[in-house]
Amino acid sequence: MKLNISFPATGRQKLIDLDDERKLCTFFEERMVTEVAADILGGRMEEEDDVHLYVVRKPLNKEGEKPSTKAPKIQRLVTPHVLQLKRQRIVLKKQCTKKNKEGDTEYVQLLAKRMKKAKEKCQEKIAKRHRLSSLRASISESSKNEIV
Structure with missing residues (x-):
């Protein structure tokens, strides 16, 4: 079964081929104009899936050159390197707080010493x-006594 899905905000449309009738059960009770979430239709991606394969590439065809494609950058992609950097940031933050705490105690002691001296x-x-x-x-009392 083919299903034509449109996104009114941008005016884009997509034609989807479905072989599983059970996925369409949620749409049977809705009217044609009603907006329905299409999350049910698409298959879920797993952690092991490579998202680079699902990026839509735009072909660049220039005369006299080899055909090439262009793709947008995938942002906020969680990779092992990103997780390592996050852990490193957290460790640095903890070290800074520990160092600041030690510096604060030294400063309080120095301030107490100075206040005591003052x-x-x-x-x-x-x-x-x-x-x-x-x-x-x-x-003045002794001088008064001498005068008297």
Whole structure:
């Protein structure tokens, strides 16, 4: 049985030859104008199938040259090399986070040390001011006592 499938958005049509009647059972109840998903018609591809064989090639026929074809690039193709690169990216990301964590702990310790030194310096200044003010107060009291 032949089935003519069209895609209204682009206006493209495709004629499919089907030998299995069971695949058409889903279309029997639909009207002719109804849009139906055509996933059921096509055979499923397995992981072992080579997708390069299913690419539609455009023939380039120039005069005086050997006939050649042109095909679009297959993007986002999952190959062992792509998976290896993905694993490598994940490992690098984990190493960076580990390194950043260690750097953060060192920075926090250094910051705590500096804050402690700054606090001690501030406490020394305050203590020095208190000593000077108490020294002035004692000098002024002693001078008052001498005058009287």
